[in-house]
Amino acid sequence: MAETLELTERARILMKVLVERYIEEGAPVGSRNLARASGLSVSAATIRNVMADLEEMGLVCSPHTSAGRVPTARGFRFFVDSLLEVQELSEQEVRGLNSRLGHTEEIGQLLERASSTLSEATQMASIVMIPRSEHRSISQVEFLPLSENRVLVILILDDREVQNRIITTSRNYSHSELEQAANYLNSLLAGAELPRVREQILQEMGAIRDQLDAMMQAVLEMTQRAIGEEGEDKDVLVSGESKLMGAGELTDIERLRQLFEAFEEKREMLQLLDQALHGQGIQIFIGKESGYEVFDGCSLITSTYEADGDVMGVVGVIGPTRMPYQRVIPIVDVTARLLAAHLKSRG
Amino acid sequence: MAETLELTERARILMKVLVERYIEEGAPVGSRNLARASGLSVSAATIRNVMADLEEMGLVCSPHTSAGRVPTARGFRFFVDSLLEVQELSEQEVRGLNSRLGHTEEIGQLLERASSTLSEATQMASIVMIPRSEHRSISQVEFLPLSENRVLVILILDDREVQNRIITTSRNYSHSELEQAANYLNSLLAGAELPRVREQILQEMGAIRDQLDAMMQAVLEMTQRAIGEEGEDKDVLVSGESKLMGAGELTDIERLRQLFEAFEEKREMLQLLDQALHGQGIQIFIGKESGYEVFDGCSLITSTYEADGDVMGVVGVIGPTRMPYQRVIPIVDVTARLLAAHLKSRG
DNA sequence: TCTAGCACTCTCACCATGAGAGTGCAAAAA
DNA sequence: TTTTTGCACTCTCATGGTGAGAGTGCTAGA
Incomplete structure (x- = not known):
């Protein structure tokens, strides 16, 4: 290349x-x-x-x-x-970025902050891809009975992120039944990553079918559903889009509209970020290089971020091809590193 | 008026x-x-x-x-x-809207669907204000211990919506301690609406201080924090913004940019929707009538939606003042009713 | 009270014009 | 061979004039 x-x-x-x-x-x-x-x-x-x-x-x-x-x-x-000769950020600037990231327990909120920090600092649109489910491991499963055959399934991932889903079951389960089921599942799944969990649950469902334990069967099924239904569309955050309007050469309203549609759809964004994810480190896509017509006239600067040695996701900014690369590149770079540090310090 | x-x-x-x-x-x-x-x-x-x-x-x-x-x-x-003479929607159209709303347990998802349905059907931007916390009641509180002095607080509101928050405590609590605390809180709060809950917790904190029960004190405090920190910025959904670009008279890029900024900020939107909330039923804001300069050249059509007799929130669309009112008004109206029906049928 | 006629005004598309900026090329200079 | 100078040429952009088209306001008459 x-x-x-x-x-x-x-x-x-x-x-x-x-x-x-x-x-x-x-x-x-x-x-x-x-x-x-x-x-x-x-x-x-x-x-x-x-x-x-x-x-x-x-x-x-x-x-x-x-x-x-x-x-x-x-x-x-x-x-x-x-x-290109990039300008290193001054320490003050780095501290500024860091303080905008703030402190928060919740990973979702942290990523939102990263997104707004990036778009503020660069005055362009920012994108953040949230950690891919594949790399996360289940640390705890809990069930809470609600009224009318409905059960709240709580998944705690990586000991910090919480997902919950309400599902409807064929009969009512008591609190103690569900507790027992949760204990069982926890012993089964503790620490396993999601793909292995899916696999393991399928195995277990086979094994238990012989024992005719309808309850366990249902529990496994509901966990499966809870993991499976994961909202794929929630995988990318975009913010500061409005900063692109009229910036640089992005002045044609029809083309802007298409660009914004892409932001709303998120599908193309996701594919593009997937490329960036596999590229490791800082990557720069210029204009249509990315393979998407809508990004003609735009450049995308991305960086992967990691936690504990594993690449978790991608952050980046998107702006007119005519952008101040020497400033933007270090901002993206540093933000990704700071994000990684935040993720690590809590792990 | x-x-x-x-x-x-x-x-x-x-x-x-x-x-x-x-x-x-x-x-x-x-x-x-x-x-x-x-x-x-x-x-x-x-x-x-x-x-x-x-x-x-x-x-x-x-x-x-x-x-x-x-x-x-x-x-x-x-x-x-x-x-104006509005065109009633045909039954087929109503069914179309209804099927796009779909079936889902989660209220958040339902509202997202309502939003995208509206913007699709009207080809304009849609806004949905999610139910105000004041009208929701707590049906259950649960605590789950995580590692390192962190506790996951789960609030179940209206027996269908789930909120969770991770908070850090001063010492480790055991599973049974937390369970006891949850039971206590549940007996205290069952069915109460959020404002009363806040009040009651404050009272209780006063009463318990005398008994020097540090544990209960901490639990109340964390519940307070969990309720209080509620993300106020998550109160409004906007979708289909890109449909506004170049539509009608909205062709000046600088004005569009300001409009989109307002969407991103959400603060002004929220105030505006608050007005709509108190107006009950269908309301129409034309141009700057709303009191906000940015909406010059735009009209906003809103409808409140209710569940079990109480006004819960507002849905609406925003588009150029030059919009086909006779079509858009019934679409907003019907969508609000359908939404209400969905909310009721599960309550 | 309504209509017809008419002069007037304003926009818009079109064209010509000239200034300004920058190019390419060829010949001269280094 | 490389660089510079000089010059003709091209293209954009802002300006101003012109004529067609659309629509108005006003006045006089039905």
């Missing part, structure tokens, strides 16, 4: 300055301008020659004959891969 | 046709056009006279000297109050 292009040092410098200027100004930058800004003591004509080369390589283009040059998607890609 | 204006029958008809046409076409409608569309056998010149009257009353205005007339906010208000 990271292509190495043969470029003279001068061309590299010019390319770098050009992209930086374009990011700042948002307008095509011409040779005269570039000559002054680059600090090279060469004339505009020389620059024009270099620009012609860069154009041939597909790194820049001009919107029309007599405008300056604008980086192409490929140009941006080359820029972030080979030219 | 509902002002009665002295208008001739002819003026009423013309006003009605004008608004309807404007809603359809989105362009100022001229006297010639109106003469044909109204079905009245009068000339355009006569219509012009009537228009001049309507303009004087502030019901219509022309964007410039020689354009047709456009309804003002006040004109729309008059239209919906006195001229």
Whole structure:
């Protein structure tokens, strides 16, 4: 992916300055301008020659004959891969981010904070993918009887996250019956990860069928249902969408509408974040590189975050391709690390 | 509020046709056009006279000297109050809405469905205010010990909705201690509504302080915390926002951005919905009537929904002021009723 | 009270025009 | 060979004029 292009040092410098200027100004930058800004003591004509080369390589283009040059998607890609110098955050900035994350027991709330922190700090939209169920382990199961054959199933995951679901059963179970069932399940499942739990429950259902224990059978079934029905649509948080409107080149209302639809649908987002999840660390998607038309004109900067050595999820921001990468990248990076630290310190 | 204006029958008809046409076409409608569309056998010149009257009353205005007339906010208000004839939904349509609501035990999910149903059916943004905590009663409290001085507090409200919160305590409590505490609390609180619960807990804390029962003290405190910390920001759902982009007159990107910010903030939304909540039944806010600048150019149609005779919350849609009221109003109305029916059938 | 006629106004699309910015190329300079 | 200078050329954008179209207000007449 990271292509190495043969470029003279001068061309590299010019390319770098050009992209930086374009990011700042948002307008095509011409040779005269570039000559002054680059600090090279060469004339505009020389620059024009270099620009012609860069154009041939597909790194820049001009919107029309007599405008300056604008980086192409490929140009941006080359820029972030080979030219970009990120600004490290000051300690104060890091502390600022950290304090916005705050302290909270609940993982959901923590991730929401991470999301709003990111969108505030970058002034762009942020996305947070919440930990994938596969990596979580069950630490406790409880049943509470409600009225009318309904039972509240409580799953405690990773000893910190709580999920509950109300299910309807075929008959009433007493408090003690349910307690007994819970004890049984807890001894069976303690510490196991969700995929293994599913498997184990299926096994157990087979075994118990022979013993004709209808009660246990029902309990297993309800646990299965509680685990299975997990809301898949709740896997990604988006916030600060409105900050994208009118930012950078995102000014066409119809395209914006499609982008926002994608946020609402979340399906495409999820697939994209899945790619990021497998890529480990910081990743940058520029424009349509991601494979989705709607993200044309946008860039996505993501970072995975981990807890106890395992990759748990992905955080990131999405903004116009013309975004201040050198600022945004470290913010995403640091936020992911801080998030990981928060997750760890409680585990 | 509902002002009665002295208008001739002819003026009423013309006003009605004008608004309807404007809603359809989105362009100022001229006297010639109106003469044909109204079905009245009068000339355009006569219509012009009537228009001049309507303009004087502030019901219509022309964007410039020689354009047709456009309804003002006040004109729309008059239209919906006195001229509008809503189309009843066909039975098939009602069934369609109902099936989209689906069946679900969880109230949160039901409300989400209501929200997406509304925005799908109207092709506008929908808002749903979830039941206010004040009207809910506690039916059960449970405590589960987790590791490291942390306790999971489970509140079951109205015997169907579940809230949980993890809190950290000063020492470890055993399972049986917590069970005892839960029993005590349950006998104390069963069926009481939240405000009374808060009050009662405070009383009890006073009484117990004398007995120096540190354990009970802590339990009360944690329950208090669990009830108190209730996420106020989770009180309103918005969906289908993207449908507003470019719809009707909502085409200015900066104004759209502010509108979307309001959706994200939710604070203003909440205040507005609070007004709707006290108004009972269907309510219509046109443009800035609501008192919020951001909603200029938008209309909000809301309906309260109830369960067992009590008003629980508000559902509604928000769209351009130029919206097909005769279709949208019954959709909101019916959806609110269906929602109420779902809530009741399970209570 | 309503209608017909008419002058008037305003928008919008269209075109031409000129300034400004930037290019590409060729010839001269380094 | 590389860089610079000079110059013709192109394209955008803002400006202003023009004419068609739509609609109005007003006045006089039915």
